[in-house]
Amino acid sequence: MTKRRLDPSFYRRDALEVARDILGRTLCRRLAGGTLLRGRIVEVEAYSGPRDRASHAWPGRTARNAPMFAAGGIAYVYLVYGVHHCVNVVTGARDHPAAVLLRAAESPDGLGSASGPGRLARAFGIDRSLDGASLTGPDLWLEAGDGVADSEVGVTRRIGVDYAGAWARRRMRFVIRGHPALSGPRALNRRARTITPRSR
């Protein structure tokens, strides 16, 4: 018996809400050979709207960021530094550019961890061939169920976006507090604020 996939309605919401709700979910990847990789997501970042200075969508629509402008429910995968792939889940309505970057997960083999966006992409065999791919299709999806309680969620500023001025300081990164697979500075993770019902 296989678990249900999260459907498009899950993704077609505000990126901050989707980001928080992705924590604890299981990322699933079916490789060409048929192998199924599954791992629990423990760290994400939201990139939300045309005014988010840190977002790839900030300069407007381009060839690279086009998937971010689609309706939620597809992947946005790009190459950074010519070396590493980064995997995003596109969120919100069509023409509203927003996405959630998957930054860390428990490793698919259940042994180590996929700590950091580049390592996560590699561990799950995700590259640009999945850019624009459906998250309700056969290759890549999230399982329904398995969320985490607000008390387990930590919020911090995003990593590696210092160029974004005030937007760099906004609390748009969500983590499972104290999880060993978290990337980023330990001090930042320690200082992660607990989410409050009021902030939802």
Place this chain on the structure above:
DNA sequence: GGTGCGATTGCA
């Protein structure tokens, strides 16, 4: 057609 650089990682 040329130039600059990045939502990172691994190694010196």
Place this chain on the structure above:
DNA sequence: GCAATCGCACCA
């Protein structure tokens, strides 16, 4: 601390 290594945004 810094090189790797490529797509692509932007300008001429």
